[in-house]
Amino acid sequence: MFQFLAIPSISTDPAYHESCVQAADWCADATARHRLRARVEPTEGKPMVLAKWRDPADTNRPHVLFYGHYDVQPPDPLALWTASPFEAQLVDDAQHGQVIVARGASDDKGQVMTFFQACRAWMEVHGALPVDVTVLLEGEEESGSPSLAPFLGTHGDALKADIALVCDTGQWDAQTPAITAFLRGLAFSEVTLTGPSRDLHSGIYGGPAQNPIRVLCQLIADLHDETGRIAIPGFYDAVREPSSEQREAWRALGFETDKFLGEIGLSVPAGETDRSVLEQLWSRPTVEVNGIVGGYTGPGTKTVIPSQASAKLSFRLVPDQDPAKIIDGLHRFVAERSPPDVDVAYGGEGGSPAVGFDTNAPAFRAAAQALEAEWGKAPVIVGCGASIPIVESFRTRLGMDALLVGFALEDDRIHSPNEKYNLSSFEKGARSWARILGALGEQDARR
Amino acid sequence: MFQFLAIPSISTDPAYHESCVQAADWCADATARHRLRARVEPTEGKPMVLAKWRDPADTNRPHVLFYGHYDVQPPDPLALWTASPFEAQLVDDAQHGQVIVARGASDDKGQVMTFFQACRAWMEVHGALPVDVTVLLEGEEESGSPSLAPFLGTHGDALKADIALVCDTGQWDAQTPAITAFLRGLAFSEVTLTGPSRDLHSGIYGGPAQNPIRVLCQLIADLHDETGRIAIPGFYDAVREPSSEQREAWRALGFETDKFLGEIGLSVPAGETDRSVLEQLWSRPTVEVNGIVGGYTGPGTKTVIPSQASAKLSFRLVPDQDPAKIIDGLHRFVAERSPPDVDVAYGGEGGSPAVGFDTNAPAFRAAAQALEAEWGKAPVIVGCGASIPIVESFRTRLGMDALLVGFALEDDRIHSPNEKYNLSSFEKGARSWARILGALGEQDARR
Numbered sequence: 106m107f108q109f110l111a112i113p114s115i116s117t118d119p120a121y122h123e124s125c126v127q128a129a130d131w132c133a134d135a136t137a138r139h140r141l142r143a144r145v146e147p148t149e150g151k152p153m154v155l156a157k158w159r160d161p162a163d164t165n166r167p168h169v170l171f172y173g174h175y176d177v178q179p180p181d182p183l184a185l186w187t188a189s190p191f192e193a194q195l196v197d198d199a200q201h202g203q204v205i206v207a208r209g210a211s212d213d214k215g216q217v218m219t220f221f222q223a224c225r226a227w228m229e230v231h232g233a234l235p236v237d238v239t240v241l242l243e244g245e246e247e248s249g250s251p252s253l254a255p256f257l258g259t260h261g262d263a264l265k266a267d268i269a270l271v272c273d274t275g276q277w278d279a280q281t282p283a284i285t286a287f288l289r290g291l292a293f294s295e296v297t298l299t300g301p302s303r304d305l306h307s308g309i310y311g312g313p314a315q316n317p318i319r320v321l322c323q324l325i326a327d328l329h330d331e332t333g334r335i336a337i338p339g340f341y342d343a344v345r346e347p348s349s350e351q352r353e354a355w356r357a358l359g360f361e362t363d364k365f366l367g368e369i370g371l372s373v374p375a376g377e378t379d380r381s382v383l384e385q386l387w388s389r390p391t392v393e394v395n396g397i398v399g400g401y402t403g404p405g406t407k408t409v410i411p412s413q414a415s416a417k418l419s420f421r422l423v424p425d426q427d428p429a430k431i432i433d434g435l436h437r438f439v440a441e442r443s444p445p446d447v448d449v450a451y452g453g454e455g456g457s458p459a460v461g462f463d464t465n466a467p468a469f470r471a472a473a474q475a476l477e478a479e480w481g482k483a484p485v486i487v488g489c490g491a492s493i494p495i496v497e498s499f500r501t502r503l504g505m506d507a508l509l510v511g512f513a514l515e516d517d518r519i520h521s522p523n524e525k526y527n528l529s530s531f532e533k534g535a536r537s538w539a540r541i542l543g544a545l546g547e548q549d550a551r552r
Numbered sequence: 553m554f555q556f557l558a559i560p561s562i563s564t565d566p567a568y569h570e571s572c573v574q575a576a577d578w579c580a581d582a583t584a585r586h587r588l589r590a591r592v593e594p595t596e597g598k599p600m601v602l603a604k605w606r607d608p609a610d611t612n613r614p615h616v617l618f619y620g621h622y623d624v625q626p627p628d629p630l631a632l633w634t635a636s637p638f639e640a641q642l643v644d645d646a647q648h649g650q651v652i653v654a655r656g657a658s659d660d661k662g663q664v665m666t667f668f669q670a671c672r673a674w675m676e677v678h679g680a681l682p683v684d685v686t687v688l689l690e691g692e693e694e695s696g697s698p699s700l701a702p703f704l705g706t707h708g709d710a711l712k713a714d715i716a717l718v719c720d721t722g723q724w725d726a727q728t729p730a731i732t733a734f735l736r737g738l739a740f741s742e743v744t745l746t747g748p749s750r751d752l753h754s755g756i757y758g759g760p761a762q763n764p765i766r767v768l769c770q771l772i773a774d775l776h777d778e779t780g781r782i783a784i785p786g787f788y789d790a791v792r793e794p795s796s797e798q799r800e801a802w803r804a805l806g807f808e809t810d811k812f813l814g815e816i817g818l819s820v821p822a823g824e825t826d827r828s829v830l831e832q833l834w835s836r837p838t839v840e841v842n843g844i845v846g847g848y849t850g851p852g853t854k855t856v857i858p859s860q861a862s863a864k865l866s867f868r869l870v871p872d873q874d875p876a877k878i879i880d881g882l883h884r885f886v887a888e889r890s891p892p893d894v895d896v897a898y899g900g901e902g903g904s905p906a907v908g909f910d911t912n913a914p915a916f917r918a919a920a921q922a923l924e925a926e927w928g929k930a931p932v933i934v935g936c937g938a939s940i941p942i943v944e945s946f947r948t949r950l951g952m953d954a955l956l957v958g959f960a961l962e963d964d965r966i967h968s969p970n971e972k973y974n975l976s977s978f979e980k981g982a983r984s985w986a987r988i989l990g991a992l993g994e995q996d997a998r999r
Contacts, residue, residue, distance in 0.1 A: 309936075
């Protein structure tokens with residue numbers, strides 16, 4: 106696992122393409138060691154890892170497709186890491202005992218390793234797996250998964266299974282497992298505004314010259330109204346209110362807002378003023394500015410009016426919101442507010458819709474029982490504010506539902522400096538998968 | 553001059569400190585070649601260049617202090633330069649004939665060289681200068697001149713003259729000289745907002761977590777009202793309206809707004825909707841965002857809610873506005889608008905007030921006549937939207953008025969890529985200084 110974490114497989118930065126290829130090869134070798142037939146499949150972008158095990162004796166076994174990703178987020182800001190992000194450390198943590206600290210320790214390399222461990226255990230003890238298994242690992246989950254749709258199109262037959270197992274989600278808390286039944290979707294865009302044809306001296310031109318930073322800030326300020334709702338016309342058209350049962354179930358979870366915010370240095374919920382934190386995260390769409398830059402940002406002062414300013418925006422979506430429609434709405438919103446002499450350009454756009462699952466499906470119930478056996482308490486059925494585009498693709502392209510089980514914790518600092526994964530998450534995660542595979546093997550998931 | 557332009561004396565970036573020292577030494581050597589007694593004086597920051605010539609025969613000569621600066625703005629964005637910014641090129645320009653292209657060609661190295669040339673000419677022809685001359689060149693004009701006030705304090709006696717000659721301004725147009733009688737002041741500050749204690753995953757925290765980019769954009773949007781006025785309470789308290797005579801004189805100049813904006817790729821005046829462009833530039837204060845940065849700004853997407861966002865702000869001030877009061881007003885304005893969980897920090901603050909001159913002073917009139925003799929038309933008496941902190945310091949600390957004559961043109965692209973200085977500005981500029989020195993020598997500037 107530490108070898109795997111040592112590979113800087115940052116898919117969003119072209120400079121790390123070779124590292125992504127190296128991570129794919131590492132995964133293929135690892136699954137081959139557990140007696141799966143593994144190969145690396147090239148794509149237009151990062152390669153896919155495909156590994157299979159079939160029971161030669163029983164051709165009528167349930168068949169699961171395990172999905173994970175070997176790519177990671179950029180580690181910056183590097184200065185905030187206590188150790189090199191790609192030299193994994195086993196660190197004693199007052200709250201969690203031993204934790205593995207590295208970029209990707211939790212998202213998603215550590216989680217992938219829990220499944221590899223479960224397969225190894227079954228192989229070592231029984232010389233076989235309890236179900237037929239196909240493993241699919243992609244290398245573009247952190248950069249919009251551009252190659253996934255075409256790959257599913259060309260390799261659908263090789264990937265079709267009774268159910269997908271997706272290990273990119275979290276527990277309810279360190280002692281309580283969870284199954285994720287709802288995922289927010291995503292739509293993203295980079296907006297670049299150009300005003301003057303060149304950077305200007307703010308003394309000689311300040312006043313009459315249009316400043317694109319000022320225009321961009323006004324646009325971003327206008328995105329929300331004073332109640333925290335998104336002001337783009339039609340943005341909420343497809344958004345359904347959660348049922349009173351759903352709201353009640355969420356209340357019953359006893360979610361600790363103070364603790365949730367306290368862990369990230371905050372105390373007052375932002376966002377929509379009339380919604381609970383859990384309601385916002387699991388049932389409400391958002392827009393965030395993920396990055397902004399314009400003008401002089403080096404040391405000292407430079408009294409310049411810049412020619413350009415740009416911002417990276419991303420929307421979190423709920424079921425029935427169409428990412429393409431959301432991006433169109435953004436374009437109209439910006440166009441209506443762009444003053445004369447300001448040119449607008451868009452880049453890096455894409456997205457995926459939100460999804461929800463049937464919690465009464467046999468595989469869903471079998472997995473819930475397996476988790477209860479391992480953890481001594483029933484898993485909490487939760488939503489997740491984040492997107493996993495593959496889940497929607499499995500459903501629409503392969504007609505396959507997914508079982509979202511993972512062992513990450515809220516404080517794993519994924520996408521942030523000093524990302525960690527509890528050693529207990531790794532160990533009990535592997536045991537949980539061993540039980541889930543066993544439970545799925547005892548039933549016919551095709552029924 | 554090309555040697556001088558080859559030195560990357562960027563004062564705002566500590567990486568170029570040695571280049572600044574090198575530029576100071578170069579200037580000392582150059583003045584020494586023209587028989588001035590030159591030395592380089594260390595300061596807490598960049599060194600000062602001090603050079604003197606006194607008439608040994610006549611101890612009752614008028615005495616002028618020539619001021620310029622050897623430091624330059626950073627050249628970025630480098631990609632937009634057609635040649636290396638520190639390898640000066642002589643380029644044929646359709647509109648201007650031959651032009652010198654380099655960072656500092658116009659601001660201020662080229663302008664300094666016009667005075668050196670005039671001194672050389674007087675020395676070669678008469679073996680003497682028509683007035684006693686002290687030259688003071690600083691290396692921090694582009695970074696707020698932090699060392700100037702202390703230096704004037706300790707070297708006041710060595711610097712005190714009858715009048716200061718400041719060559720950091722422009723002509724009215726390529727055929728018409730100008731004397732600047734009014735300069736806007738400056739106040740600047742960098743605002744940094746901190747929200748979450750670390751960068752967050754926008755899916756897992758998006759909604760309830762405060763995004764400092766969003767807060768910063770709202771603050772910046774609030775700085776102006778819908779008429780383009782600055783919304784900071786009390787900001788305009790000390791601002792005087794221009795007299796009707798002044799407005800009339802400005803109208804009479806036939807300023808071409810379309811040409812002025814057209815040269816920078818704009819067509820519609822921004823800023824205060826009820827003020828002419830010239831009125832805005834010469835009589836109205838402004839606030840500009842010179843730079844903004846926060847979150848992920850690299851290639852691709854990173855769905856992060858950043859911990860921090862910051863912006864560099866600068867105000868252009870008019871007479872009687874106190875930079876310290878303006879900065880205080882900004883602090884109050886931001887404090888009133890900062891939501892819970894957002895910490896505000898300020899850095900790199902400073903400024904200097906605006907100034908205006910008596911256009912009937914003898915030296916002012918003598919210089920006007922000298923310029924008319926060289927250019928064949930009387931100089932236009934103009935204001936300047938930019939600040940020259942030294943001018944205020946000369947007045948308050950040395951009780952010395954300044955004569956602001958320069959040969960830069962509106963389209964010199966100072967502070968921008970491909971900065972240029974017309975060869976004609978250089979040549980006629982040098983001739984103009986020769987005439988001005990002669991004219992000042994014929995009168996007693998102390999009367």
